[in-house]
Each structure stands twice: as C-alpha cells, then as structure tokens.
Amino acid sequence: MRYLRNSPLSVGWFTVVRLVEATKQTMSSVVVVDNGGGLIKAGFGGDRDPAVVVPNCLGRPASSKKWLVADQLIAADADFTSVSLRRPIDRGYLINPDVQREIWDRVFRSLLRADPSSSSLLLVEPLFNPPSIQRATDELVFEDLGFRSLFVADAPSLVHLYETSRLPSDGFAAKAQCSLVVDCGFSFTHAAPVVQNFTLNYGIRRLDLGGKALTNYLKELVSYRSINLMDETMIIDDAKEKLCFVSLDVLHDLQLARKSGKDNPFRCTYVLPDGITHTRGFVKDVDEAQRFLSLTDGCCNDLSGMQVVDGQADTEKAEDRKKVDFTKSEFNLTNERFLVPEMIFCPADLGMNQAGLAECIVRAIHSCHPHLHPVLFERIILTGGSTLFPRFAERLEKTCDH
Template sequence: MKVESSESDILVTEPCFNFASISDAMDEILFEEYDFRSLCRISAAELSSYKFVNEDPDARLVCLVVDCGYSFTHIVPVYQGKILKEGVRRMNIGGKMLTNHLKEIISYRQLHVMDETYVVNQVKEDVCYVSQDFYSDIEMARRKGKENKIIRDYVLPDYTNIKRGYIKPVEEMWDKSKTNENEQMIRINIERFSVPELLFHPSDIGVQEMGLGEAIVNSIEATPPEMQPHFYINILLTGGCSLFPGFKSRLCAEIRALAPVEFDVVVHLTSDPITYAWQGGKILSHTESFSDMLVTKTEYQEHGKNFCRNKFGGKET
C-alpha cells in the first residue's frame, strides 16, 4: 500500500463473536510486526450500517445488515452504531459453498472441474440467478430444445485465445454451423437456479439450518418489540451473493410471507454491495469521533491485550 505504518492508523474488520485468541493474535501482529501507530477493530456490519443510516438519518433509526459473503452469511441488527447481540444470526452458507456445489455438479455430469475453482466461480457469477418460482423453473428446465428458455452453453477459457469464459449467444446454441471445435463448453441448465437456491433452502444438500428469509425474521424477533417494525423496513443487503439476479425480490417475498402482516417490509440493495462496508469505513475514518475508537501502540504496550479487548467489546481475562 506504500504507506509508512508507524505513522498510520489502521481500521480492521472482523466477524461478530470472533474468537478472542484470533483477535489477540491480530492485535499483536499489527502492533509488533507491522508497527502501526493505532488500531480500530470493528465488524463489517457496523461499517455498512454507519454508511446506510448516515445517508438518511431521519428515516433510518436502525439497520438490519444481511451480509451474504464468501464463507458465510451474517444477519446483524444494529442500533445507534451498536450491535444487538441477541439478534445476530449466522448461516454457514456463502459464495464458497455455492461454487463448490456447482463444481461437484458439473464434474459429475459433464467435465472434471474440481480443481478449477476460479473458473467455476466465474461461471456461477455469469449464469446463476435466484428463481422467483422454483417449481415453474424446474418444469421449464425439463423441456427439450428451443422450448427450454433456461439452458445456456458456457464457453470455458483456454487462456490463449479466450481469456475469460462467456455465455454463448442463445441463437448460436442450436445452430451447428456456428459450432467451433476449438471451444470447450459446458451446458448449464437446472444448476442456474438450483445452486443459489441453497441460500433459501440449505436442507436441499443436508445442511440443517434455517433458510435466509427465516433467519432474518428470527433475528428481528429477537430484538425489542418496539424496534421490530423499523428493522423490517431497513433491511440492507451486502456481500457478493446479493448480486444474483432476482435475489432482492425473492428475499423480499420470503420475508413478507413470514413477517407480521401489520409490518411493512423494505429490502435495500446497494449499487456496490461488495465494497459497501469499506465505503462506510472510509467515511467513518474521516470523522472527529474516529480518534476515540482507536487504541494506540503506546496504550497497547502499557496495558496489553486486555485494553484492546475492553475497547473493542471483548472480555478481559
């Protein structure tokens, strides 16, 4: 990053309820090895909430951050910059599991791609979508030929002529005269929507957890009753998985079906959900109050790891 660490403050995100031993090790590395001047540890949900609430502070009193990330999904209610710990929920399903599941399906049915995580991740991002009517899409996927509006051919990269894979145009799929023998393709059909469906029905692959819509409602119900209507209208989606086409509308429908009828449900999807927390951190780091959130290297050397634990919400030992 070409910065002088001894003259720099660092803002680091960590998961909710992170193990104290991991946090202690990170503090030690940042202060002892990298020699940063001061440190702030905070969750990505708090940074996302900070940016979201500050965009319209009069209307947004609270924020429910739904972070559908790579390794897992976190649902975090935040009020006045503080996490309501009783409402935090975690699903052990994220982009990595979806990619791995797609690798297994393609390897079993067509081509061995178990070692091609990067390529299959691109396939997932390019062709997968969240179904609005799962059983109707299954019926469509069963059709043959041009009647099947879901099936797609995906041209894999060879890193010589094709640097990045792409979806073959639909009109070329059934025209054999436009087939290129040098192209290596895989055909994606039901996988297009069955893979993202795991976020809503983890039990499809034997993961005994709540689906995303159910987990969100369960999280809100764990918060004080007077706050619940506000959380339902301030649901913020972040993380790469929220970029699946149809994700927002499907999630909104799932929550609407489970939420009390007297409450409105509003789901917000940002223009760049992957870097939204970073943007919140950037704004926070330029405020006057940010200096009060820091632990300096001098304080760390004088008081040790317990000072950081107390400052950042951990427990003293």
Template structure:
C-alpha cells in the same frame, strides 16, 4: 498518496479484500484475498501470485492452486495474510504502515486466539501506529444511514450480509451490532461455488480444481428464481425452447487466459419470462420461432452448458433443506434475528432490511426475499428491503466514513498501548 484522514481502511473479506484510505468514496484495491500458483509450478519455486496479480489479463487461471488466509470466516493463516497485505499495502496503496493508522473489519465473534494473532500481524509484522477493529453490520448501517434520512432517524436496521463464508442477519441499534440477536447460516459464496463445481463435474466435465473459473461463471450466469417448480419444468425443455441454457467457455491458455460466457444475449433470455405463472402459448410460439433455426451445438472440450444449475445454486440460500442441509433458509434466519430483539424495535427492523455482500447481487434476490418474508412476518408489520448500491463495497464505505470522523483517533489502540498492555486488555476497547 493517502486520503484526508491518513487512515488505511481494510475490509478483510474471505473472498475479496477491499483496501483504501479513510474519507475516500471508493477503495484503491478490490482484490482476491488469496495467493495462487499455476499447475506445474514446483512447490519450492516462488511463483505464487497474490491479490491483484491474479487479475492480470495475461495470467491463466486454469487449475490454479489456491491458498486463502481466511477459512470458514476466520483468519487462520497469518503467513498467507501477510503476503496479501504486503502486496496491497506496498504496491497498490504505496503506504508506510508505521506512519498510518488501520481500521480493520474483522469477522463477528472472532475467538480471542485469532484476535491476538491479528494484533500481532498489525503491530509486530507491519508496525501500524494504531488500530481500530470494526464489525461489518455497524459499518453498513453507518453508510446507509448517511445516505437515507429515514434510517438515520430510526437509528436501527437489520443488516443481512451474504458473505464468502457465512450469511449473517444482524440487528444494529445506534451503530452498535446487537450480538445476542445475530443469527447465522453456514452458507456463503464459497459454498455456492463448490455446489456449482459439483453439479458441472457430475453432468459434463470435471471442474473441481477450477475455483476461480467457476466463481466467474456463477457471478455471470446464476440468478434467483421467483417460481422454482415452473423453472424446473422449463429447464427440462429441449435446447431450442429452454430459456436458461447457455455455455461457458474455459480458457485454452493460448488464445484466451480467462473464461467467458459464450452468448450473453442467450444467457439473459430468462429476463423475458413473466414473473408469475406459466409461459402462455403466444410467448412460447414466438420464443420457439425466434430460435428455431438454432440447432443444439456440439459442446467442445473446453466449454460446458448450464441450465437449471443457474437458479438451483442461489436456491441454497433460500431453501437449504431441499438440498440436504439441515438449516433454516434466509427468510427464517431473518425472522429469528428480529424476534430475538425487544418488541419495540421489531417493526422498525422489518422496515429497514439492508442487503450487503456479493451473493445479494444475483438478479431478483431482493424480490424473492420479499416474497419469502411476507407470509412469515406479522401482517401489521411492513417489510422493506434495501439493496445496497454496491453490496461489495458497502462495508468498506462505512469504514471510510468512520475513519474520517473527528473522534476516530481517540477510539484507536496505539502500538505503545499494545506493547504495554497486551492484546487482550487492548481489545476491551472494541467491545461492540
């Protein structure tokens, strides 16, 4: 029933919750960290679905009302979190918390009031026997250092976490996050989804209430442009010649309950574009001939087309100021984090930039970041970007390694210590 260590590991993300047992390679559950109900369900009825129930094939996600426990990166609704944890622990992990330790991944710079509320949830609501609180960057470094000898020897890295609520650039030294050097962008997966909702609603049909569907469309269709001016020109071409145009079909609630991409091959046409410069005439001709028999289809009421939205949405992370946000882009955020560290470790940090978080899954993300960084990093420093094998599970896997270490039990705060000393004093043990 449990992993070898008997420790429950929860990476409590704003978008997805990852839960499993220490010592295992992968979590048991990767589920939405929210509860939701369909439209038409009265407020008083108990039709709220939690976690994995939202992933069931027979659930129509159209127009669902969502309630998330985490807002702007922090746990602000413990009632909703309790419902999600209840579902995950009892039904998916089938574990008794009173006989288990918990390793919980908590947001960086969590205010004391929210730390106290979290401790109450862990010890008083669920009755876990002991708790260890970890932060994401140190766990990502731990996991990657266990796989890569060069990182293990260097003992430091720069973890770039493009999460649901925020994007952090966090230097890590000897498994400790250097909090004074962490730099943050107030942009994450949620903001990208909201931007795509606004673009689609303005240009075709109102999808402002379709968070889960637009999330899915974003993940399947968006990509990072390596040449934005060129791609904007291509996106203005007619349907026949436009390499980006594709359609996303909304569920009708009868024959389909989930959204889908209309033509995946067509959606991937951009992969054949040359990396630099314009399409030459030969490429253009062959592309035109290949698709010349296609006429621009009439969009049905339950689908919408995307063109330049596909790369303009991830572009927010690289150049938010172009979209009216008074923030530095990702490359500048990384440079500021490195410059806040001692000069001795700066070149090593540039050589070990680890990408984690769901937004780093956009195609060409790492290549674009390399291009953005190179001109603003000193010439005599190497820049090496390390994408994670699975950037959604990287934090959890680091937690699994830590939870199965021989010293883990001595690092935890026990329920008895919490009851005797209170939350604030116990938390001093987790200063990272």
C-alpha cells in the same frame, strides 16, 4: 500507538475521525480494509470506493511453480487453469497469519503505496472473532506491518452507519437508528440487528452458507453432469457470478428447465479457457444467457455488464453456434443457474440442517425487544457478494411476506 476494538459508545467512521485527530493525521493516511474470505477491499479514509479489490488468497497455476499474490491472480496474462489456492481465512476466521501477512504486505505497500509506520488502520473483522485470532491479527498489524494505530469494527455497524448517513435527516428510520444488516459473505451469512450504531450480539443469527459453498455446489453439479471441474475453483466462481440468478418460482422454473433446445430459456454455454487464444472463461452467447429476463416484468437486474473477456464468441452467428467445435472445452448450464443460489433460501431441500435466510431473519428480529420489530422489518439492508444475484431482493421480500 493507539489501539481500539469495538466500542458500544462509538463505532465506525466517527471513531476513525477521533482517532485521526488524536494522532494528528489526515484522512488520506487512514487505511481502510474489509478483509473478506474471498476478496479483500482496501482504500483510504474519505474515499467513496475502495482503491483495491483483489482475491484474498495465494494461487499457483498448474503450469507454474510460482505462487501468485492477490492482484497477480487476476492479471491479464494470468493462467486460470487448475489454480491451487491457499487462503488465510477459513469459515470466516483467520487461520493462516503467514499467508495473510504476505497478502497484506503486497496490498499496502505495492498496490496502495501506503506507509504503515505513518498510517492508521481501520480493519473490519468477523463477528464473534475468538480472542486468539484477535491477538494474531494485532501482531500482524503492529509487529509485522508497523501501523501506528488500529481500530477494529464489525461489518454490520459500518454498513448501518453508511446507509443511515444517506437517509433524509427528518426520516423516521434515521431517527430510530435501527436496521437489520443481512451480510451474505464468502464463508457464511449473518442477520445482525443494529441499534444506534451498536450491533446487538444477542440478536445475531448465522447461516453457515456463503459464496464458497455455492461455488463448491456448482462445481459438483457441473462435474457430475458434464465435465470434471472439481479443481477449477476460480473458473467455476466466474461462471457462477456471470450466469446464476435467483428464482422467484422454483417449481415453475424447474418445469421450464426440462424443455430442450430453444424452448429452454435457461440454457446457456460457458467456454473454458484454453491457455492459448484466451486465458479466461467466457459466456458463449450473452443474449442466450439473458433469455430468462423475458420471463419477468423487468423486476431483475440488468445483466448487460456480463461481457466476455476476449469477445470472440459473442459475435458468432446463430448457425455457427450449432456447430460442435472440438477445439474448445465448454459446458452447458440450465437449472443449475437457479438451483445454486436456492441453497441460501432452502438449504434443507439439499439435505443441510440449516434454516433458510428468511427464517434466519425472522429469528434475529424476534430475539430483539418487541418495540424494535416493526422498525427492523422495515429496515433490512443487504450486503455481501451473494446478494448481487439477480432477483435476490425480490425473492427475499416474497419469502418474508409468506
């Protein structure tokens, strides 16, 4: 049995290669797991993309007494309505090893079809993981699942290593081997300076906001303004991912959001699942939801991939959309679409005693040696699901410039 935790001398894939050589295994027998609070990404060493991306939780729909595990929650016939969730991770840290064991067992044995007894595990753990949680994780890996060896790394060092490997070998940044990794995850956001594949713990700054807080905020807004959806976490999370974006000028967009009808470029409709004709929520009119794109000069991401599951509503004619269909439950979004991601940049405006993301980045960089400041400002790497909002990078660059 081989066991390694974060080492300042060698972090990430280079250590995995040595670990494979030491145990005389091939890269295909190295299981790689990014155990996030919202999603678990798993695959094999040497593959470019994860083989499995599933919710890291158990769920039980209101219409069933059976708990669904990981991929079963996103199956085509799964019911999204009023799903009760049990998560093994809270605020970024493992609090329920029993739930995590059940999820890992399904991911490793059923989805990846890996044999832990003949495999090594590369596991990404959160920054500043308490020793008690580390011991609980080790017990899961070795005693419950039976992996031969384990290497535990932090996300910033692996992200830095991957991005650096893509740079030209003669580039200045590649020689400096410095970057600031901004990880906007499910539970929180970190700004972590990395030098020579080693995360500088003293320079890490944390923002207690992530994708979970944004989903909860959108639940509150929708429930207060239209329909009570406080128990519909998965549905609201889907609406957030499909419809929310980052505003480059909040005051200007708030003025536009006050307009009514077709004059409001942000107004869109999300149709809730009825459990009969469609089991997934969907955007009623994709073209209508993309109208805000015309307000920019093409600086934001293309949302053409924002397709509905069943596709029946996107083919409606304009006159049909005006009709009220009492057989469908739906809600409208306007300024909620950009107010929700705005939490990351200006949490104080919402009554939270937190610094915004730009200030968090500046504090992280200024905590490092002055010689590193220009390189870190030049090499900011964004990762995490919340950074996928359209205009996220543009807004962050604009805020930092000011």
